[in-house]
Amino acid sequence: MKIKLLEIAHGRSGDKGDAANIGIIANDDKGFEIIKKQLTTEKVKTHFEGICFGEVERFELPNLRALNFLLHNTLGGGGTVSLKHDAQGKTLAAALLRMELDV
Amino acid sequence: MKEKIKIASGQGFWGDLIDAPYNQVTKGDVDYLVMDYLAEVTMSILQKQKNKNPKLGYAKDIPELMKRILPICKEKNIKVITNGGGVNPIACAEAVVDVAKNLGINNLKIAVVLGDDIKDRIDDIIFKGCELNNMETNESIIPVKDKLLSANVYFGAFPIVEGLQKGADIVITGRTTDTGLTLAPMIYEFGWKENDYDLLSAGTIAGHILECGAQSSGGNFLGDWQSIPNMAEVGFPIAEAFPNGEFIITKHPNTGGRVSFATVAEQLVYEIGDPKMYITPDCVADFTTIKLEDLGNDRVKVFDIKGKPATEFYKVSCSYESGYSAFATLTYSWPQALTKAKAAEQILRKRLENLNLKFDEIKSEFVGYNSCHGPLSTEIKEEDINEIMLRVGVRSNDYASVERFGKEIAPLILTGPPSVTGFAGGRPKPSEVVAYWPALMPKTLVKPEVKLIGIEK
Numbered sequence: 001m002k003i004k005l006l007e008i009a010h011g012r013s014g015d016k017g018d019a020a021n022i023g024i025i026a027n028d029d030k031g032f033e034i035i036k037k038q039l040t041t042e043k044v045k046t047h048f049e050g051i052c053f054g055e056v057e058r059f060e061l062p063n064l065r066a067l068n069f070l071l072h073n074t075l076g077g078g079g080t081v082s083l084k085h086d087a088q089g090k091t092l093a094a095a096l097l098r099m100e101l102d103v
Numbered sequence: 104m105k106e107k108i109k110i111a112s113g114q115g116f117w118g119d120l121i122d123a124p125y126n127q128v129t130k131g132d133v134d135y136l137v138m139d140y141l142a143e144v145t146m147s148i149l150q151k152q153k154n155k156n157p158k159l160g161y162a163k164d165i166p167e168l169m170k171r172i173l174p175i176c177k178e179k180n181i182k183v184i185t186n187g188g189g190v191n192p193i194a195c196a197e198a199v200v201d202v203a204k205n206l207g208i209n210n211l212k213i214a215v216v217l218g219d220d221i222k223d224r225i226d227d228i229i230f231k232g233c234e235l236n237n238m239e240t241n242e243s244i245i246p247v248k249d250k251l252l253s254a255n256v257y258f259g260a261f262p263i264v265e266g267l268q269k270g271a272d273i274v275i276t277g278r279t280t281d282t283g284l285t286l287a288p289m290i291y292e293f294g295w296k297e298n299d300y301d302l303l304s305a306g307t308i309a310g311h312i313l314e315c316g317a318q319s320s321g322g323n324f325l326g327d328w329q330s331i332p333n334m335a336e337v338g339f340p341i342a343e344a345f346p347n348g349e350f351i352i353t354k355h356p357n358t359g360g361r362v363s364f365a366t367v368a369e370q371l372v373y374e375i376g377d378p379k380m381y382i383t384p385d386c387v388a389d390f391t392t393i394k395l396e397d398l399g400n401d402r403v404k405v406f407d408i409k410g411k412p413a414t415e416f417y418k419v420s421c422s423y424e425s426g427y428s429a430f431a432t433l434t435y436s437w438p439q440a441l442t443k444a445k446a447a448e449q450i451l452r453k454r455l456e457n458l459n460l461k462f463d464e465i466k467s468e469f470v471g472y473n474s475c476h477g478p479l480s481t482e483i484k485e486e487d488i489n490e491i492m493l494r495v496g497v498r499s500n501d502y503a504s505v506e507r508f509g510k511e512i513a514p515l516i517l518t519g520p521p522s523v524t525g526f527a528g529g530r531p532k533p534s535e536v537v538a539y540w541p542a543l544m545p546k547t548l549v550k551p552e553v554k555l556i557g558i559e560k
């Protein structure tokens with residue numbers, strides 16, 4: 001069965017220079033197992049094709065049932081230089097929640 | 104030693120809810136009010152203000168705010184800690200002293216933290232062997248050195264602690280880490296030492312939770328956001344801190360918002376990199392050790408935090424001039440709103456091209472369609488689109504090109520696709536682009552200085 005990440009997790013995103021940070025928090029332990037397995041750096045990079053032009057790094061925070069992603073070369077030069085409407089990547093956590101998962 | 108202190112977050116950034124700090128000191132008991140005013144770009148804005156008037160260069164909201172809260176803080180013995188001193192913390196403190204005098208307060212000590220401003224020392228610092236290379240790209244600072252608008256070291260909690268030890272009612276700093284503002288009162292009240300890494304990390308993480316104001320108490324919450332009660336009267340977060348490094352995040356009773364596992368967790372993952380390496384001047388905190396326990400009733404216990412020693416470097420934040428940019432918007436209505444907006448964008452690009460203008464980048468986005476999620480945006484049937492706002496931004500080192508771009512927008516109303524509106528406020532003006540240059544510097548090259556200013560009976 002396919003579900004959207006939105007159904008099992010929430011999160012928040014922001015900027016770190018030209019990189020965006022996206023923290024994703026699973027709603028429960030079962031959800032954390034799913035995102036740990038399925039939110040690979042490759043899958044996140046593919047999801048953000050045309051938005052993220054650099055490397056994707058992934059970090060785990062199991063106590064918070066959370067994963068943190070750093071998407072390099074993503075914000076059009078960073079907060080003050082960027083011409084993007086969302087220059088600080090504030091809406092990118094929501095963009096990741098669009099991802100479809102197999103459960 | 105106190106068994107517990109309550110530290111209240113009063114501002115998440117300069118421009119946050121004006122009444123938040125007032126509510127924090129009036130709607131319940133707190134011991135400290137901490138306020139973060141400084142984003143990276145803020146320092147360059149303040150530096151420009153100071154260049155024009157040597158009495159400026161700090162968050163001008165502070166004296167206004169002090170007029171309202173100083174009598175309350177004096178009466179309740181609430182200490183105020185803020186980095187809103189910007190590039191001129193002395194002038195900020197003097198302005199607060201003036202406010203206090205006008206209020207008839209005859210006993211006030213303000214500690215001012217100085218030394219973070221290294222703009223006039225760049226050559227000396229490079230001469231001493233610190234190259235200030237960009238810590239993200241490793242580029243040399245030399246090409247931008249003469250374009251620097253501001254250059255500041257991020258100090259940590261300890262200079263603030265020194266101010267508190269000297270009896271300050273208020274501590275005003277320049278570039279201090281957001282987290283240091285919250286950590287400092289814990290160090291001061293609980294006698295934590297510079298090598299109590301776990302405790303310093305705990306206080307740092309409390310600071311991270313408080314530093315963005317209501318973002319940890321229900322604001323900008325992407326979970327079940329519609330269930331958050333009474334956001335209109337949102338309560339800003341408060342940390343109840345204990346000597347053993349445990350703390351409880353809460354908010355005043357009878358305020359809106361929510362403090363829960365989910366709202367605190369969202370703030371914890373905000374703007375972090377490697378969670379095991381949250382580097383501050385005070386310690387390296389390990390976010391993977393954080394444990395949260397939702398106690399209910401808007402109380403979340405945070406505990407078991409571990410950390411490592413601080414590094415030997417301060418982070419340096421420089422800003423420099425990097426050309427000009429301008430933005431324009433036009434709104435197109437049904438029918439074929441998106442097609443019209445796209446056609447207008449093509450016409451504009453062709454005209455800019457024909458004019459031989461020089462741009463580093465021209466960026467077009469269609470607000471209402473793809474300006475947030477770009478290629479991830481779902482296709483919408485043209486029939487269902489009521490309106491689209493075309494948003495175009497340009498950036499260039501050539502002022503004239505950016506200025507001319509501004510003159511090409513309004514003509515699109517009479518010389519482009521139909522049913523267009525939303526052009527008001529005149530031609531878009533070029534604004535200076537301020538770019539950001541992060542670097543590292545050995546701690547030995549700079550020393551914070553704490554100065555007392557005040558009124559004594």
